[in-house]
Amino acid sequence: MKHMFDSAIIDADKKQKVRKADICFVLAILAVAFVGFFIIKLQSAKGSYAVVSYDGEVLLSQILLEQPEPVYYMLTYEKLDNGIAIWELSAKDWEATNLPNSEYNVFICADSEIRMLQSSCPDKICVHHSAISNTGENIICLPHKLVIEIKGGKENDLDGVAY
Amino acid sequence: MKKTVTLGFLLALSMILSYIESVLPLSIGIPGIKLGLPNLIVVILLYLYGEKEALTVNILRIVLSGFMFGNLFAILYALAGALFSFTVMLIMKKLNIFSIAGVSIGGGVFHNIGQLIVAMLVVETYAPIFYLPVLLAAGVVTGFIIGLVSMRLMPYIQNKW
Numbered sequence: 001m002k003h004m005f006d007s008a009i010i011d012a013d014k015k016q017k018v019r020k021a022d023i024c025f026v027l028a029i030l031a032v033a034f035v036g037f038f039i040i041k042l043q044s045a046k047g048s049y050a051v052v053s054y055d056g057e058v059l060l061s062q063i064l065l066e067q068p069e070p071v072y073y074m075l076t077y078e079k080l081d082n083g084i085a086i087w088e089l090s091a092k093d094w095e096a097t098n099l100p101n102s103e104y105n106v107f108i109c110a111d112s113e114i115r116m117l118q119s120s121c122p123d124k125i126c127v128h129h130s131a132i133s134n135t136g137e138n139i140i141c142l143p144h145k146l147v148i149e150i151k152g153g154k155e156n157d158l159d160g161v162a163y
Numbered sequence: 164m165k166k167t168v169t170l171g172f173l174l175a176l177s178m179i180l181s182y183i184e185s186v187l188p189l190s191i192g193i194p195g196i197k198l199g200l201p202n203l204i205v206v207i208l209l210y211l212y213g214e215k216e217a218l219t220v221n222i223l224r225i226v227l228s229g230f231m232f233g234n235l236f237a238i239l240y241a242l243a244g245a246l247f248s249f250t251v252m253l254i255m256k257k258l259n260i261f262s263i264a265g266v267s268i269g270g271g272v273f274h275n276i277g278q279l280i281v282a283m284l285v286v287e288t289y290a291p292i293f294y295l296p297v298l299l300a301a302g303v304v305t306g307f308i309i310g311l312v313s314m315r316l317m318p319y320i321q322n323k324w
Contacts (some may be wrong), residue, residue: 017262018262018264018265019260019261019262019265020260021258021260021261021265022261022262022264022265022268025261025265025268025269026265026268026303026307029268029272029299029302029303030299030300030303032296032299033295033296033297033299033300033303034296035296036295036296036299037296037297040293040296053286053288055286055287056286056287056288122233122234122236122237123237136293137293138290138291138293140282140286140290140291142236142240142282142285142286143236145285145286145287146286147286147288147290149288149290
């Protein structure tokens with residue numbers, strides 16, 4: 001009886017102590033994360049334009065970040081799979097605009113940054129996202145399959161070569 | 164009978180944790196980072212009973228709390244992350260070289276990787292990969308916190324039930 005009890009304690013002990021494999025695993029993951037951070041940092045630069053795509057297809061290919069005045073962009077989705085209308089509005093027009101009954105996203109391009117202002121999606125992750133301005137940064141509205149990505153910037157930009 | 168009651172109790176508890184997590188305002192400007200509180204129950208169940216019980220409670224938790232506090236899209240998204248994370252935790256546990264903390268960290272990290280893959284499939288671009296480093300690091304931190312709590316809870320639960 002005592003014997004059985006002992007082995008149970010040893011077993012529980014094993015589960016409760018941090019083991020060598022744990023540390024190796026954590027270090028491996030952190031190494032990958034660190035390399036990723038480093039690569040992003042190397043490529044990071046102020047972007048020059050933004051690309052908006054829906055479901056993998058480009059909707060707006062060149063939104064210049066440097067704009068004399070803030071520009072509001074409103075996307076309305078009739079149904080999630082077809083019929084996307086894109087509205088480009090000045091601040092004045094935007095104030096006079098009512099939000100549509102259909103699903104929508106509204107983002108603003110001002111001060112060389114893009115920020116999601118409003119969205120009809122349930123989780124609002126895109127709206128809580130911080131403003132983006134550096135190459136590679138993006139805002140994703142997953143329920144609406146919408147991606148806004150910053151591009152341009154460095155001369156040796158890979159996308160620049162491809163075009 | 165006792166097991167059924169315990170599983171029901173833990174399912175209810177994990178749904179409450181789901182709810183707490185959904186109202187916690189954890190908006191730090193980076194999408195997809197959360198504590199993974201319900202994973203506490205999954206980890207405990209995995210060690211207390213086994214994979215069948217843990218998986219059942221996990222799926223029921225996601226579907227039930229998804230219909231109550233979320234929507235169909237959120238359910239599918241959460242299921243993808245949860246199943247990916249569960250598979251990895253199971254493999255890590257079976258390997259028998261990791262502690263509870265290690266298994267929980269694996270769950271946290273691969274939950275994030277799973278959701279990232281789903282995000283890339285949904286938007287059909289590689290843009291989400293940008294978040295991989297920060298999601299990996301976040302998975303380690305949140306997984307460690309959950310693992311530490313489960314480690315501390317385990318002896319009490321094993322004695323009680």
